[in-house]
Amino acid sequence: MKVRVSDIRRCFQGVVPSMVATADGRGVPNVVYVSQVYFVDDRHVALSCQFFSKTRRNLDENPVACAEVMDPITLQAYRLKLKFLRSERSGPLFDTMSLRIDAIASHTGMAGVFKLIAADVFEVLSADLVEGYLMDAPVDAPAGASLDGLRTEVRGLQWVSDRINRATSLESLLSGVLEALEEYFTFSHTSVLLHDEANHRLTTLASRGYGRSGIGAEVGIGEGLIGTVARERRLLRLSSLDADLRYGRAIRRAAADGSRMLQEEIPLPGLPDAQSVLAIPLTVGDRLIGVIAAEDRDPMRFNEWHEAYLEVLANQIALGIDRMIERCDEPADTSPAIDAPAPLPAKPAAPRSRRRLTYYKHDDAIFVDDEYLIRNIPARILWKVLGESTRTGRTEFSNREMRIDPSLGLPPVKDNFESRLILLRHRLQEKCPDLQIVSTGRGRFALRADAVIEMSER
Amino acid sequence: MSQSRNQRCLEPGLSVLVGTADAAGMPSCCRGIAISTADDLQTITVYVPVATSHETIQNVGVTRRVAVTVTHPRDNFATQFKGSAVEARLAREDEAPFVRARLDAFADVLDRIGVPRRVTRGMAHWPAFAVTLRVDQTFEQTPGPNAGRPIA
Numbered sequence: 001m002k003v004r005v006s007d008i009r010r011c012f013q014g015v016v017p018s019m020v021a022t023a024d025g026r027g028v029p030n031v032v033y034v035s036q037v038y039f040v041d042d043r044h045v046a047l048s049c050q051f052f053s054k055t056r057r058n059l060d061e062n063p064v065a066c067a068e069v070m071d072p073i074t075l076q077a078y079r080l081k082l083k084f085l086r087s088e089r090s091g092p093l094f095d096t097m098s099l100r101i102d103a104i105a106s107h108t109g110m111a112g113v114f115k116l117i118a119a120d121v122f123e124v125l126s127a128d129l130v131e132g133y134l135m136d137a138p139v140d141a142p143a144g145a146s147l148d149g150l151r152t153e154v155r156g157l158q159w160v161s162d163r164i165n166r167a168t169s170l171e172s173l174l175s176g177v178l179e180a181l182e183e184y185f186t187f188s189h190t191s192v193l194l195h196d197e198a199n200h201r202l203t204t205l206a207s208r209g210y211g212r213s214g215i216g217a218e219v220g221i222g223e224g225l226i227g228t229v230a231r232e233r234r235l236l237r238l239s240s241l242d243a244d245l246r247y248g249r250a251i252r253r254a255a256a257d258g259s260r261m262l263q264e265e266i267p268l269p270g271l272p273d274a275q276s277v278l279a280i281p282l283t284v285g286d287r288l289i290g291v292i293a294a295e296d297r298d299p300m301r302f303n304e305w306h307e308a309y310l311e312v313l314a315n316q317i318a319l320g321i322d323r324m325i326e327r328c329d330e331p332a333d334t335s336p337a338i339d340a341p342a343p344l345p346a347k348p349a350a351p352r353s354r355r356r357l358t359y360y361k362h363d364d365a366i367f368v369d370d371e372y373l374i375r376n377i378p379a380r381i382l383w384k385v386l387g388e389s390t391r392t393g394r395t396e397f398s399n400r401e402m403r404i405d406p407s408l409g410l411p412p413v414k415d416n417f418e419s420r421l422i423l424l425r426h427r428l429q430e431k432c433p434d435l436q437i438v439s440t441g442r443g444r445f446a447l448r449a450d451a452v453i454e455m456s457e458r
Numbered sequence: 459m460s461q462s463r464n465q466r467c468l469e470p471g472l473s474v475l476v477g478t479a480d481a482a483g484m485p486s487c488c489r490g491i492a493i494s495t496a497d498d499l500q501t502i503t504v505y506v507p508v509a510t511s512h513e514t515i516q517n518v519g520v521t522r523r524v525a526v527t528v529t530h531p532r533d534n535f536a537t538q539f540k541g542s543a544v545e546a547r548l549a550r551e552d553e554a555p556f557v558r559a560r561l562d563a564f565a566d567v568l569d570r571i572g573v574p575r576r577v578t579r580g581m582a583h584w585p586a587f588a589v590t591l592r593v594d595q596t597f598e599q600t601p602g603p604n605a606g607r608p609i610a
Contacts, residue, residue, distance in 0.1 A: 021487035021525070023479035028540060029525040031477025031487050032599060054597070054606040066477075066485040075577050077510070081484065130488075132509025132582050 001129040005042050008071060008078050008127070012039035013239040014100075015072035015299050020047065022054075025061035030054050037069050037080075038097055040121060045080065048097050049087065049118040056120070059084045065122065068130065072239075072300060077130040082122035094119045095234065103228040103236055159184050160313050164320035169439065170418045171425075173324050174206035177292075177317050182208060185306065187294040189271055192282075193219065193226060194290040194321070194419050198411050199376060202230055202291060205422050210271075215426040216374070226291050229279040233288060235314075237307050238277045239299055275299035280310055282318035289318045325416060355432055355451040359383050360458050368432045378424040380408045382437075385447050386455055399443045421445060459596055459609050464499055467528050467537050470563030476506055476589075477525035478517035486513040491583045492560035493528060502526065502539060503590040505549055505557050509582040515589075518543045524591045527599050531567050536599035537609070541591040549588040557586055 011018075014036030021031040032055060038046040045067070049056055059065065063084035070077050088094045098116040105115060163180045167173030174192050181187045189209035193202035200221050207214035222231040229236045274295040282289040292314060294302065358367045365375035366382060374382065381402060388394055399417050403410055410417065425437045434451040474490030492505045504526050506514055518524060522543045529536040549557065565578035596609045 019475045019477075019487050019489070021477035021479075021485035023477075023483050023485045025483075027479045027481075027483045027521055028523055029477035029479045029485055030540075031475045031485075031525045031527050031538070032605075033473075033475065033527070033529060033534075033536070062483045064484050066487050068487050068489070075580065077489070079487075130510050132507070134580050135582050 001131065003078060003127050003129055005039065005045065005080075005124050005127050008069070009039055009304075010071050010073060010300070011069035011078060012037055012045070013072065013300070015239045016070040016075075018067055018069045020055060021066045022058035022064075023062050024058045027062075030058055034067075036100075037067055038093070038119070040093065043124050044085075045082065045122050045124060046088075046093060046097065047120045047122065048101060048116055049120050050101065050116060059120065064125075075134060077133040078127060079130050080127045081125040083125055085121045085123055087118035087120050089118050091119075093121070095232075099228065099232050099234050099236055100238065102232070103225045103238070106222065106224050106228050157313065157316070161316055164316060167320070167324065170321065170324045171206070171422045173320055174422075175208075177320075178206055178208040181294065185294075185310075187296070189274070189295045190293065192290060192292050193217075193230075194416065195221075195230065195288045196377075196416060196419075197414065198409070202226065203419075203423060205290075205419055205426075215430070216423055221288075225277055226279050226293055229281050229293075230288055230291050233281045233283055233286075235281065235307060235311055236277070236279045237302050239275075239302070271295045271297065273297055276301045278302040278306060278310065280314040282314055282321065284318050284322045287322075289321050292317060325414070325418060353434060353451045354454060355435060356454045356456070357386065357432075358456050358458060371431060373431050374424060374427045377408060377410060378420045378427070381420060382424055382428075383455075384408065385437075386453060389447050389449075390453070390455065395448070396440060396444065396446045399445070459499065463537065463609070466530065466535060467499065468493065468495065469530075470560055471530070471567035472560075473529045473531055473564065474504060475527040475529070476504055476511070476514055477527070478514050479521060479523060480513075480517050481520050486517055488514045489581070490526065491564075491586060492557050493526065494556065499539070499593055499596075501541075501544065501590055501592050503588050505553070505560075505583075505586045505588055507582040508548070508585045508587055511587055515546060515587055518546050518589055524589060526591070529599070531564075531571060534601050536601075536605075538597040538599040539591070539593045539595075540597070541594040543589055543591045545588075545590040547588055549584075549586040553586075553588065554584055557583060 017033045017035055018037045019031060020034050021029055023029045034047055036048065038048070040046050065082040065084065067080045067082060068077050069080065094116065097119050101116045160177060160180045163176035164173060167176050178190045178192065181190050191204050191207040191210070191214055193204045195202055201218050202221065204214050204217040219227045221227055225236060225238070274297065276296050276299050277293065279291055279293040281291055296302070356369050357373070359379065360367065363375065364379060366373045366379045384402070384405065384407070385397055402408060403415060403417060421437060428435050428437060434449065435453065436448040438446045438448055440446045472493070474493055475487060476490045477485060477487045479485045488506055488511045490504045490506050493502050495502045524543050525538060525540045527536055527538040561579065561581070561583045565575040568578050569575045598604050598607045598609055
């Protein structure tokens with residue numbers, strides 16, 4: 001039975017590996033697995049060329065192939081007869097295929113070794129259902145995660161925009177966006193990582209569905225799935241993480257015999273058993289603001305509709321974050337706290353616990369009771385306000401006095417001060433809850449200590 | 459080929475792919491269910507479901523050329539055999555338990571990586587054709603820079 005390629009698009013999500021047969025100029029066949037056949041349009045598909053393999057050499061001699069692809073939901077197989085047209089080494093198709101491969105390569109410590117050489121484009125000569133492949137008739141595909149027809153796209157935009165516009169702080173904006181994604185799209189494992197230009201890393205500033213542990217997690221630009229999305233400024237949707245990672249690890253083992261040094265594998269942030277990932281770069285113009293990521297245990301959780309639609313939403317989210325960062329960086333509208341008389345330190349009403357905070361200069365990190373708390377700029381901010389509070393008794397501070405203090409090392413523009421305070425606040429809540437950073441109005445914050453703080457430097 | 463590699467190529471739980479080409483060089487492929495050997499992989503017999511292998515059997519009848527790739531789904535360890543068919547026949551009833559056992563083992567392996575057993579067991583597997591080929595060449599097929607290299 002003939003089928004239209006666009007009617008079997010689920011087969012091209014890479015959930016189930018496909019098989020591809022070619023033959024050389026003498027008619028000797030070759031049959032291999034490929035991790036994904038890519039849908040191009042109703043008459044074209046593409047295969048990734050990662051190594052100059054026998055398949056590739058056969059196509060030069062005899063430019064035809066047969067691919068068997070499988071619907072990941074019904075498990076029905078389809079057979080495509082293909083005619084090789086060309087290899088693309090740049091352009092939108094190449095970039096899309098390359099991003100997926102780069103992300104997996106980076107995640108398995110194979111960056112630069114395991115990479116796309118070319119996108120091989122084929123004309124589909126025929127596409128047929130493989131009759132008799134399943135002993136029982138395939139079950140109808142469930143409605144799936146697509147929300148098509150259930151809610152309008154305009155309503156979704158309105159839903160998220162409303163959350164962005166109602167936010168009074170960067171923190172409430174981020175949590176509001178993730179809440180909206182859960183309410184509207186039922187994405188229950190999400191995170192937002194913001195770009196820190198000062199150290200060229202992304203830091204998780206909000207998460208939903210992971211508990212508190214996700215906040216503060218960092219990833220370098222270009223590292224792993226999310227770092228690759230940030231570097232390339234391109235959306236990534238992976239539908240079969242397990243299979244992709246097994247494939248990447250197989251190559252890693254095969255390459256490990258060589259002399260090249262391979263980097264350590266980077267643990268995935270979030271769900272340890274995630275099967276699908278959708279990671280979207282947040283950009284304003286060419287500037288990277290961060291990455292929003294969603295994960296799920298269902299390998300088919302995210303579809304093309306989510307991809308296209310969330311890209312639009314991501315623009316709104318990025319603009320909202322950028323606007324909020326600008327607003328939070330505005331000078332305080334009252335006199336800076338530095339001019340205010342220092343309040344007397346309140347006497348403790350009851351015996352208080354003791355907290356030992358140690359700043360390690362070499363690592364630029366603070367430990368609380370020998371447990372890691374925070375590092376880099378947020379660590380310097382905490383150390384500064386703790387020192388000031390100990391010396392003078394002051395507990396109220398302004399963003400402005402922090403921004404003009406060269407010892408903190410904040411970038412002169414777009415210093416993301418508010419995001420650093422959010423991170424500091426969350427880390428304290430998690431690791432040292434009797435020491436708090438509390439917002440006391442736009443551009444101002446206070447230090448609250450319910451414990452006796454012992455400070456030391458090493 | 460090393461003895462340990464031989465053993466891995468014959469273990470239960472393998473994925474089996476079969477490639478052929480017609481007289482004009484147009485390739486075809488289908489899923490196999492099992493492979494066996496009686497002479498330490500000098501010849502192998504691959505079992506393909508009758509329901510899905512019409513084109514494969516037609517091609518074997520015309521060109522006799524067959525490629526068979528066996529893969530361990532959990533780690534992608536894979537080997538490809540190429541050779542000429544010496545026999546293609548309907549599998550005998552006494553071979554059915556072996557074919558069924560290999561399908562069950564494959565279902566067990568896939569179940570461990572997230573594909574439910576009932577799904578794999580729903581794949582057509584019997585009646586089957588048994589295609590025996592004389593192995594001329596063996597190739598490394600594990601993904602990576604060595605994929606496609608001949609194995610001595």
